[in-house]
Amino acid sequence: GQQLNQSPQSMFIQEGEDVSMNCTSSSIFNTWLWYKQDPGEGPVLLIALYKAGELTSNGRLTAQFGITRKDSFLNISASIPSDVGIYFCAGRMNYGGSQGNLIFGKGTKLSVKP
């Protein structure tokens, strides 16, 4: 089946640091989405990308849809404690139809440096 490689798997942040994570795929995607999941809750959509090269910001978060359509990155600037959680990338190869499902990466877990 289709695979998404998300990295890093985990990282520790110190308040104020910038954070970067990315996803790569062996297939071309038409949509890239980034979600954040807090413990005991469902994933919450952060940013949606629909066009190759698109760069979109949501507050301190910035995500880009790679030109090759096989990758995407998410940056968090000036991190704060509430940024901790698990971030998932997700991609979709088709617009709707019978394959409306997303393929998810395994997540990047953000924790606070001890």
Next chain:
Amino acid sequence: GAGVSQSPSNKVTEKGKDVELRCDPISGHTALYWYRQRLGQGLEFLIYFQGNSAPDKSGLPSDRFSAERTGESVSTLTIQRTQQEDSAVYLCASSLYSGGPQHFGDGTRLSIL
């Protein structure tokens, strides 16, 4: 509320029993999805409903799993003869249109003893 609602939030049952999980999508959302999330893992697609079209069942792991949806409203995911490997969080999502951003419920945490 205005979000996706799932019930129960937690379910503990004995191996071999059947379980039924419920999802109330956001009103007006035509597409509905079920995912499984094992501990520390990403989301695994199970099944997708779009309007009155035949559902995409390609992600269901075995014939013990089935799901139904009544029109564009409530959906139920049924797992028959549960096994310990079925223990996971089952997440439901809905989107306004097929291919649109998906909005998730908080999931049902299923534990099989």
